[in-house]
Each structure stands twice: as structure tokens, then as C-alpha cells.
Amino acid sequence: xxxxxxxxxxxxxxxxxxxxxxxxxxxxxxxxxxxxxxxxxxxxxxxxxxxxxxxxxxxxxxxxxxxxxxxxxxxxxxxxxxxxxxxxxxxxxxxxxxxxxxxxxxxxxxxxxxxxxxxxxxxxxxxxxxxxxxxxxxxxxxxxxxxxxxxxxxxxxxxxxxxxxxxxxxxxxxxxxxxxxxxxxxxxxxxxxxxxxxxxxxxxxxxxxxxxxxxxxxxxxxxxxxxxxxxxxxxxxxxxxxxxxxxxxxxxxxxxxxxxxxxxxxxxxxxxxxxxxxxxxxxxxxxxxxxxxxxxxxxxxxxxxxxxxxxxxxxxxxxxxxxxxxxxxxxxxxxxxxxxxxxxxxxxxxxxxxxxxxxxxxxxxxxxxxxxxxxxxxxxxxxxxxxxxxxxxxxxxxxxxxxxxxxxxxxxxxxxxxxxxxxxxxxxxxxxxx
Amino acid sequence: xxxxxxxxxxxxxxxxxxxxxxxxxxxxxxxxxxxxxxxxxxxxxxxxxxxxxxxxxxxxxxxxxxxxxxxxxxxxxxxxxxxxxxxxxxxxxxxxxxxxxxxxxxxxxxxxxxxxxxxxxxxxxxxxxxxxxxxxxxxxxxxxxxxxxxxxxxxxxxxxxxxxxxxxxxxxxxxxxxxxxxxxxxxxxxxxxxxxxxxxxxxxxxxxxxxxxxxxxxxxxxxxxxxxxxxxxxxxxxxxxxxxxxxxxxxxxxxxxxxxxxxxxxxxxxxxxxxxxxxxxxxxxxxxxxxxxxxxxxxxxxxxxxxxxxxxxxxxxxxxxxxxxxxxxxxxxxxxxxxxxxxxxxxxxxxxxxxxxxxxxxxxxxxxxxxxxxxxxxxxxxxxxxxxxxxxxxxxxxxxxxxxxxxxxxxxxxxxxxxxxxxxxxxxxxxxxx
Numbered sequence: 001x002x003x004x005x006x007x008x009x010x011x012x013x014x015x016x017x018x019x020x021x022x023x024x025x026x027x028x029x030x031x032x033x034x035x036x037x038x039x040x041x042x043x044x045x046x047x048x049x050x051x052x053x054x055x056x057x058x059x060x061x062x063x064x065x066x067x068x069x070x071x072x073x074x075x076x077x078x079x080x081x082x083x084x085x086x087x088x089x090x091x092x093x094x095x096x097x098x099x100x101x102x103x104x105x106x107x108x109x110x111x112x113x114x115x116x117x118x119x120x121x122x123x124x125x126x127x128x129x130x131x132x133x134x135x136x137x138x139x140x141x142x143x144x145x146x147x148x149x150x151x152x153x154x155x156x157x158x159x160x161x162x163x164x165x166x167x168x169x170x171x172x173x174x175x176x177x178x179x180x181x182x183x184x185x186x187x188x189x190x191x192x193x194x195x196x197x198x199x200x201x202x203x204x205x206x207x208x209x210x211x212x213x214x215x216x217x218x219x220x221x222x223x224x225x226x227x228x229x230x231x232x233x234x235x236x237x238x239x240x241x242x243x244x245x246x247x248x249x250x251x252x253x254x255x256x257x258x259x260x261x262x263x264x265x266x267x268x269x270x271x272x273x274x275x276x277x278x279x280x281x282x283x284x285x286x287x288x289x290x291x292x293x294x295x296x297x298x299x300x301x302x303x304x305x306x307x308x309x310x311x312x313x314x315x316x317x318x319x320x321x322x323x324x325x326x327x328x329x330x331x332x333x334x335x336x337x338x339x340x341x342x343x344x345x346x347x348x349x350x351x352x353x354x355x356x357x358x359x360x361x362x363x364x365x366x367x368x369x370x371x372x373x374x375x376x377x378x379x380x381x382x383x384x385x386x387x388x389x390x391x392x393x394x395x396x397x398x399x400x401x402x403x404x405x406x407x408x409x410x411x412x413x414x415x416x417x418x419x420x421x422x423x424x425x426x427x428x429x430x431x432x433x434x
Numbered sequence: 435x436x437x438x439x440x441x442x443x444x445x446x447x448x449x450x451x452x453x454x455x456x457x458x459x460x461x462x463x464x465x466x467x468x469x470x471x472x473x474x475x476x477x478x479x480x481x482x483x484x485x486x487x488x489x490x491x492x493x494x495x496x497x498x499x500x501x502x503x504x505x506x507x508x509x510x511x512x513x514x515x516x517x518x519x520x521x522x523x524x525x526x527x528x529x530x531x532x533x534x535x536x537x538x539x540x541x542x543x544x545x546x547x548x549x550x551x552x553x554x555x556x557x558x559x560x561x562x563x564x565x566x567x568x569x570x571x572x573x574x575x576x577x578x579x580x581x582x583x584x585x586x587x588x589x590x591x592x593x594x595x596x597x598x599x600x601x602x603x604x605x606x607x608x609x610x611x612x613x614x615x616x617x618x619x620x621x622x623x624x625x626x627x628x629x630x631x632x633x634x635x636x637x638x639x640x641x642x643x644x645x646x647x648x649x650x651x652x653x654x655x656x657x658x659x660x661x662x663x664x665x666x667x668x669x670x671x672x673x674x675x676x677x678x679x680x681x682x683x684x685x686x687x688x689x690x691x692x693x694x695x696x697x698x699x700x701x702x703x704x705x706x707x708x709x710x711x712x713x714x715x716x717x718x719x720x721x722x723x724x725x726x727x728x729x730x731x732x733x734x735x736x737x738x739x740x741x742x743x744x745x746x747x748x749x750x751x752x753x754x755x756x757x758x759x760x761x762x763x764x765x766x767x768x769x770x771x772x773x774x775x776x777x778x779x780x781x782x783x784x785x786x787x788x789x790x791x792x793x794x795x796x797x798x799x800x801x802x803x804x805x806x807x808x809x810x811x812x813x814x815x816x817x818x819x820x821x822x823x824x825x826x827x828x829x830x831x832x833x834x835x836x837x838x839x840x841x842x843x844x845x846x847x848x849x850x851x852x853x854x855x856x857x858x859x860x861x862x863x864x865x866x867x868x
Binding site: 011012013014015016017018019020022023024025026027028029030035036037038039040041042043048154212213214276278281282283284285286287289290291293294295296299300301302303304305306307309310313314343344345357358359390391392395 | 473477482736777829
């Protein structure tokens with residue numbers, strides 16, 4: 001099957017919004033082995049929309065449309081899609097009832113405009129929107145299957161996963177084998193190293209293994225085709241187990257949960273607690289770990305010790321260490337990790353100090369240098385790295401490495417350091433995201 | 435002029451990358467009063483690329499292309515663009531020299547593939563790329579002006595601003611009046627309030643005033659058309675001054691600098707220093723303020739006091755206050771701001787405590803409640819808000835409000851609180867970003 005992703009809205013064409021819906025829709029299509037051939041965006045303009053709908057129907061088998069389902073005069077997707085293929089609009093009583101119920105639930109008054117959202121092209125199948133006012137719909141037109149969804153990302157994602165994906169899976173199954181895919185997240189080795197470590201895996205014709213770089217991670221996408229859903233899932237489970245066994249702790253998670261969620265779940269499971277002492281990352285580790293709802297179960301807090309005086313006074317780093325070795329040094333990062341662990345009474349203390357740039361480097365301590373330390377009841381481990389990256393990506397890679405250390409320590413795995421990276425062939429700086 | 439933005443790359447169509455280039459390109463076009471009519475993405479596939487180039491030339495006056503200029507076999511933009519319009523490729527000696535110099539500078543070896551990047555469609559004007567290996571080019575074909583630029587965002591942005599924008603400005607001037615626009619950033623009042631406060635401004639035919647919502651800000655885009663660049667710039671300067679006078683401290687900056695940069699510059703100018711005590715924002719304020727290169731001149735650090743024990747022991751919040759009022763309360767936020775200011779010896783201390791959700795609320799203290807306090811030599815100011823937003827946006831709006839307080843205090847302006855919001859008609863929750 002060939003797909004087109006079509007997003008609609010003046011705000012996109014004015015560049016007011018970075019359109020993340022396109023990437024989400026294309027990712028999900030790929031999970032069903034459906035290739036996105038075109039991504040298109042047009043304004044809320046009937047002639048341009050009409051051209052886009054008709055062209056999409058002529059060149060693709062399925063068209064995922066996002067945006068233009070709202071209640072305002074600018075929201076024209078339903079009406080123009082119907083016109084484009086000579087269809088009438090019809091009231092769907094059930095959808096009207098749903099919209100009415102939504103307004104009752106949130107305690108707001110329903111307007112006539114909102115009622116207009118219960119009209120759909122004749123022959124369309126209504127797709128409920130449990131968290132917004134705009135239902136979506138599925139429509140077969142000129143041999144192409146259209147799915148119209150809201151533009152609000154969280155409403156889109158829910159409708160996509162609950163309503164659209166099962167229908168697309170059924171359709172693509174009708175046309176060929178059942179496909180199942182997963183996303184395995186890895187951190188710490190490069191794409192070429194992953195590729196060579198897995199070169200003899202997934203070589204059968206019904207299996208595929210895709211590699212993606214999504215800074216600072218590399219992800220794997222094992223995919224399986226089979227005659228039935230059960231067979232595809234079983235084969236995929238075996239394949240994933242084989243990959244995990246081969247790669248060990250390099251695989252840190254599966255699906256959409258990021259490192260901060262994986263680490264949070266592990267901390268909660270083990271009844272462990274974490275405190276962080278940050279210099280160059282400036283609060284970035286704390287920010288990520290506390291982004292996860294319920295983080296207060298395991299995250300006690302941290303000290304952002306940007307000034308040396310803060311390292312002394314809030315983290316008990318001895319003045320002599322700072323004077324002798326400088327703030328960016330192994331003795332200081334060790335003292336920071338131990339200090340924050342003691343101050344917060346945490347089972348784990350993690351610390352960073354480095355030079356994220358662009359200024360502040362010297363011959364001895366170049367821009368990109370960063371020290372990381374992890375303290376627990378058994379002692380303190382420290383390493384240093386040089387990441388030749390711009391400030392934002394230096395901070396991102398450092399926070400990811402620090403969180404990964406916490407994960408590896410809780411799992412009893414070796415912590416990533418320059419030597420582990422060398423052994424696994426992943427020492428090169430991660431590729432640019434593009 | 436009508437424009438199309440065309441981005442090329444398999445990684446886009448697989449959803450591996452959220453394509454921020456499209457928004458950047460469309461924003462810049464709008465600064466020249468050029469409307470983006472279509473945004474299109476295609477794979478690294480010659481037939482699809484050819485169709486896209488030809489269609490763009492047939493429906494638009496200028497086409498901004500990004501991606502496909504690299505040295506690998508997947509990078510086909512130059513070759514396919516030439517083929518699409520029956521042009522030969524020609525070696526540009528100067529570009530070859532530039533690529534050679536680039537490799538010498540970064541100490542890497544130049545391959546034959548890199549040399550291929552010095553070939554361009556005949557008639558093209560080469561656009562230098564001072565920070566990457568791939569030069570871009572401008573090409574007139576079938577009445578449309580194509581600009582081919584790299585896909586790497588920082589290379590794209592530099593080439594766009596230094597090479598493409600001046601050429602586009604000259605071209606659009608040839609076809610009509612000179613246009614100049616600016617972006618004014620505002621925080622603290624809603625779009626409708628801005629609109630009504632400025633209803634009698636920019637009513638002349640040569641002026642325009644656009645409004646955009648970019649959570650949590652609202653931005654204004656004053657635009658001016660005139661016969662010469664000097665006249666347009668002078669008229670625009672007058673218009674901006676008028677808007678700033680009308681809105682006062684609501685306008686916090688201009689162009690691309692965010693609140694953290696504006697606050698950083700003010701702190702540096704005044705020789706002031708800042709320390710932060712964060713509970714619900716979890717390090718987000720520290721992370722933002724330290725994101726700016728050189729932040730160590732004014733940012734001393736902070737305490738992320740997620741656990742109550744940290745509020746007591748690192749911020750000297752009295753146990754009795756915590757027991758009596760709870761962690762999310764005005765007395766506690768005041769003590770946090772004063773405590774962090776004293777501990778770090780900062781001129782300004784700012785603190786947050788609240789319930790970002792989704793869990794943790796009660797009848798007394800609902801999800802969305804947040805207290806903010808600012809302590810300085812003159813005393814401590816505290817307010818509370820209820821922001822009915824999801825966790826990520828609650829945290830974002832809170833960090834922005836806290837940073838805005840620092841800015842307003844340094845400027846001697848009234849701090850934003852519920853009463854100021856009510857007076858200025860901006861009390862409603864900011865609109866969704868979409």
C-alpha cells in the first residue's frame with residue numbers, strides 16, 4: 001500500500017507550528033509496512049484542498065488527513081472532501097449525541113457551530129473523539145481510503161491508535177500478509193556497530209530489521225510478515241528476544257517510553273531514590289526525570305551548582321579540591337555525586353561537570369569535555385568523555401548518559417564509559433539527526 | 435509571489451525526523467510578505483522528485499528546496515533538478531576549491547563523492563555553505579526561482595539568512611513594493627486582548643499587524659510596505675515604537691531571542707545574579723536559564739526541592755510551615771525564594787511550588803495550582819495561579835511566568851499576577867498551540 005499524509009491549516013503554511021503530526025502518522029504507517037510516498041500541507045483554502053484530495057486519491061491507496069475538523073469557519077475538511085468527490089453531507093445522530101455529551105461533561109455550552117461537526121460525507125464511517133469536540137471519519141473515495149482526523153496532536157494520536165490503526169491493519173491484511181513491527185531503543189553504540197553485531201539476524205525473507213538514528217539514541221525496528229496475526233506476533237517476539245540477548249543492556253526500552261520513563265520505572269520497582277548534582281547540564285537531568293508523572297516516588301531533587309560556591313556550600317565539595325583540580329575534574333565530580341547523595345539521603349547520587357561551550361575551553365580542558373559520577377552505597381564511579389557537539393546536543397547527550405548510568409547500575413550492568421564504547425565500536429560521536 | 439516549500443529525504447517520509455525546516459522556511463518567506471501555498475515532502479526517489487519539481491514550477495513563483503545535497507548516493511537533488519528541466523551539470527571550480535578548503539580546515543580527507551558536490555545545473559548560481567560540505571544554488575527554471583539548500587538545520591538557516599533572503603528580497607522588490615516585517619514577542623495577555631488594545635494601530639493601507647499564538651507567548655508581526663528599503667524600515671521602526679509604548683512591559687523581546695535570553699541579558703547588564711528554588715518545575719527554570727551560552731555570568735544555580743526534606747534542609751524552609759500549610763502554599767514558596775537567595779548569595783531568588791498533575795490534586799489545592807515567589811533586597815512578592823493545562827504545558831507556563839517576573843523586576847514593572855491579568859483582559863488560559 002502507498003500512503004499520503006496530508007495536513008491542513010493556515011498556521012502550518014505560515015510556519016507558526018512545527019508540524020509533528022506528519023512524523024507521527026508516517027511512523028505508524030511504517031509499523032504496518034505501509035510506505036508514505038508523499039507528505040503535503042495546504043492552507044484552509046477550498047481550491048487547494050480539493051486539488052490535494054484528488055491528487056492524493058489518484059496516486060495513493062490510503063490518505064491520512066489531519067486538521068480542519070474544528071467548529072470555526074476556517075475548518076473546511078469535511079465539506080471540501082465531500083465536494084471533491086461529489087458527495088452530500090449527512091447528519092450523524094450518534095455523533096451529535098457524542099458532541100452534546102462532551103460539552104455536558106466539561107460544563108461548556110454547545111453552539112450551532114459545534115453541531116455542524118456532526119455532519120459527514122455520505123458513506124463515511126464516523127470515528128469517535130473521546131477527548132475533543134471533533135469526531136473524525138473514514139471514507140472510501142475513488143479507490144483510496146481517507147481517514148480524516150483532528151489536528152490537535154493528543155486527539156490525533158488517540159484517534160489514530162484506537163480507530164485508524166486497526167482499520168488500516170485489517171485493510172493491509174486483506175491485500176497481503178499480516179505485518180507486525182516494534183521499536184527497540186538503544187543507547188551507547190553507533191548505527192554501524194549495531195548493524196554489524198546483528199548482521200546474521202533477521203535474514204529470513206519474512207523478517208526485516210530497520211535502523212534509525214534519533215539523537216542521541218539509535219533505534220531498531222524489527223518487522224515480521226506472516227499469514228496470521230498470532231503467527232506474526234509470535235515470530236516477532238522471538239526475534240526481539242534474540243536481539244535483546246545479543247545486545248544486552250544496550251537495548252534500554254521499547255516503544256515510545258524515553259530513558260527518563262525507563263529509569264523512573266526501575267527506580268520505583270527497586271524502591272530506590274535519586275538525587276542529582278548538575279553543573280554543565282544546568283538542571284536538565286532533574287527536568288527530565290521530573291517530567292514523568294509520579295516522579296516524586298523516587299526523585300528527591302537536586303542541586304544545580306553552576307557557581308563554585310554552590311558546589312562548596314550545598315554539596316560539600318572541599319575548597320581544596322576546587323582550587324587544586326578546577327571545577328571540571330574527576331575529584332570534583334566525585335565529591336558532587338557523594339555530596340548530593342548524602343545531603344538528600346538518596347540511594348543514588350549522580351553528578352555532571354563539564355564545558356558545553358561554545359566558549360570556556362582550554363588546551364587541557366577542551367570544549368566538549370564532561371565528567372560524570374555515580375555514587376551509591378558500594379562506592380563512586382566516575383568517567384570523562386569529550387563530546388564534540390554544539391551546546392544543546394552536548395547537554396542532551398550528557399543527560400542521557402547520566403540517566404543511562406542510573407539504569408545500568410540498577411540492572412547490575414557495566415556503566416558506559418570510553419572503554420566500553422571502544423570495545424563495542426560506538427566511540428564515534430553520534431551522527432547528526434539529519 | 436507564491437511559494438512552495440519542498441523538503442526531500444527518506445528519513446522524513448519514514449517519520450524519523452520532525453521536519454522543522456518547513457516552518458523556518460515559511461516564517462522567513464512571510465517576513466518578505468511571500469505566502470507559502472504548499473509544503474511538500476518526497477522521498478529520495480527520482481520520479482517522485484521530478485514530479486514535485488515540475489509541479490512546483492507550474493504552480494508557484496519561488497520554490498525553496500531543502501535536503502538531498504549531501505555526498506551519498508541518496509542525495510539526488512542537484513542531478514534530478516537538472517534533469518527535470520533538461521539542464522546539464524557543470525563543474526564549478528570555485529565551489530570545488532571551497533569544498534577542498536572545508537576539508538582541510540576540519541582535517542578530514544575529501545573523497546570523490548565530495549567533489550561531486552561541486553557540480554551544478556547549468557545556469558545555476560552557487561550559494562556558499564561556510565559550515566558544511568554541500569554548497570547550495572539558485573536556479574531559474576520554467577519561470578520559477580528555485581533555491582536548493584542543505585537539510586541540516588543549522589546549515590540551512592545560515593544559507594537562508596545570508597544567501598537566499600537577500601536574493602528573494604531583491605526579487606520581490608522587483609515585482610512590487612519593498613516589504614519589511616519584525617516579530618515582537620509578548621507574554622501575559624491573550625490574543626484577543628492584544629487585538630483590542632491595538633485596534634486603532636496599523637490601520638493605514640501600507641501597514642499590517644499579524645497576531646500569532648506560540649504557547650506560552652503571543653507574538654505580533656508588524657509589517658510595512660514602501661517604495662524603498664529606507665522608507666519601509668523607518669515606517670516600521672515608528673510602528674514598533676508605537677506598539678511598544680502602548681503595550682509597555684507586555685512586549686518582552688524581538689526576533690528569535692526567547693525569554694531566557696532576554697532575562698539573561700538584563701541580569702548581565704544590571705550586574706545582578708539569580709538563584710532558583712524549584713519544586714513543581716523540577717529544574718526547568720534552571721535548565722532554561724543555563725541553556726544560554728555565558729549564563730555563568732549571572733546564574734549561580736538552584737535547588738530542585740522535590741522532596742519536603744530538601745525544602746527544609748537545603749532551603750531552610752521551617753518544618754512548622756510545611757506541617758501547617760503544606761508544601762504547595764504561599765508561606766512555603768516565600769521561604770523557598772528567600773532561602774535560595776540567602777544560600778547562594780544571589781541578588782534575586784525565585785521559587786515555584788505547585789501541582790502539575792495529572793494526579794495529586796484535592797478540593798483545596800486543585801491540579802494546576804502553582805505558587806511563585808520572588809525575593810530580592812526589597813522583600814518578597816508571591817502570587818498563586820491555577821493553570822488548567824497538561825503537565826508539560828503547566829511546567830512550561832510556570833517557568834515562563836517565573837522568568838518574566840525576573841525581567842519585570844529588573845525593569846521596575848509590575849509583576850504579572852491574577853489581578854494584572856484580569857485588568858488587561860488576559861486571564862483566560864492560553865490557547866492550545868493548535
